Each structure stands twice: as C-alpha cells, then as structure tokens.
Amino acid sequence: MDRTIPTHGYIDEGLRKAYDAYVDNIMRGVSPHEAALRVGLLPEKVEQWVRAAECDPYIIERKRAAMKTLDARTVWSAETAVIHLLRLVESPYTKDSAKVMAIDRLNVLLGITIIDDKGNTRKIGRTLADFYEDVAGSGAVPGAQHDVQRH
Incomplete structure (x- = not known):
C-alpha cells in the first residue's frame, strides 16, 4: 500500500484497499479478471469493474509506482x-x-x-x-x- 498516491478525495478506505489488492495481484501476473475476483467482486460485475478500475487515476499511478519498484526475480523463477x-x-x-x-x-x-x-x-x-x-x-x-x- 502506497499512501503517497493521491486518492483525489473520491476513494474511501474500502475502495483503496480493494484497488491496492487488485494492483498487487496484477503485479504478481494475475489477469485483471482474476485479480478482481480475488478482491471480492461478483463474477457478473467483474468486466465493468475492471474497465472502470483500469481507467482510474489512482490505479494508473499505483501500477506505475509498482512497476518502478518491481524486482522481476521476486515474481518469476x-x-x-x-x-x-x-x-x-x-x-x-x-x-x-x-x-x-x-x-x-x-x-x-x-x-x-x-x-x-x-x-x-x-x-x-x-x-x-x-x-x-x-x-x-x-x-x-x-x-x-x-x-x-x-x-
């Protein structure tokens, strides 16, 4: 979790935790669909949620920050x-x-x-x-x- 990424005032604590877990799963190589399921989305809501999440400035910045600190040796062997x-x-x-x-x-x-x-x-x-x-x-x-x- 990176609290330095601005939430722009529209993300509550619950959504921020879901977004953080979503990005963490993505960074481990999980598909966006599976990552959304893992944060508790209902299967029928996944596609719409992923589309919205992938356009969200918080997710975009969180992924950018995660990529900068990624050590490929820790996620692939x-x-x-x-x-x-x-x-x-x-x-x-x-x-x-x-x-x-x-x-x-x-x-x-x-x-x-x-x-x-x-x-x-x-x-x-x-x-x-x-x-x-x-x-x-x-x-x-x-x-x-x-x-x-x-x-």
Whole structure:
C-alpha cells in the first residue's frame, strides 16, 4: 500500500484497499479478471469493474509506482514457471497442442530434455537413435543371429 498516491478525495478506505489488492495481484501476473475476483467482486460485475478500475487515476499511478519498484526475480523463477506450465498441462480448458508445448518446456526446465543446435528437443543422455548409430558404426546388424562359441 502506497499512501503517497493521491486518492483525489473520491476513494474511501474500502475502495483503496480493494484497488491496492487488485494492483498487487496484477503485479504478481494475475489477469485483471482474476485479480478482481480475488478482491471480492461478483463474477457478473467483474468486466465493468475492471474497465472502470483500469481507467482510474489512482490505479494508473499505483501500477506505475509498482512497476518502478518491481524486482522481476521476486515474481518469476524457474519454480514459478514450472507451476504455471503444470497448470496448463492439467487444465481441462487447455488445447492439446498447447499442452504438448507446455510439456516440452517443462522437460527442458527440469533437465529431462535439451534443445539442440537445430532447435529440436532431444533427450539428455543416450537415445535409441544413438544406439542405432553405434551399432551401424560397429558393422553389427541389429536383430541378426550371431554364432556364439560355447566352452
């Protein structure tokens, strides 16, 4: 809460607290719609309230002040990215193609895969393709029967 931002005399204490909480949620990456719900708005009132709030001089100045003091390291980290990506993967509203992309990113973040020089996602360590390359280089034929000497 920043009491140095003028309320222009039309904002009472309750609205100021709601606006402050709204901006705090916005600064944590929450959508305006979700931020309004989190401050207690009824779903049917959210759209109109957000439009009014986003044009309000108090909100505009409060967001400007918050942006000046924002330390991105406190609001985003690898762990935060993982949580947001997992939400996408687990959401019934996420399209399958977006889920696949989120899974790819999760695998990279968690060190399961890497993105190679060509932009392809590859498993870290040896893959089945690596095995076949080794076999081809040795002259052996995969699946062929070999004579085994028994002693």
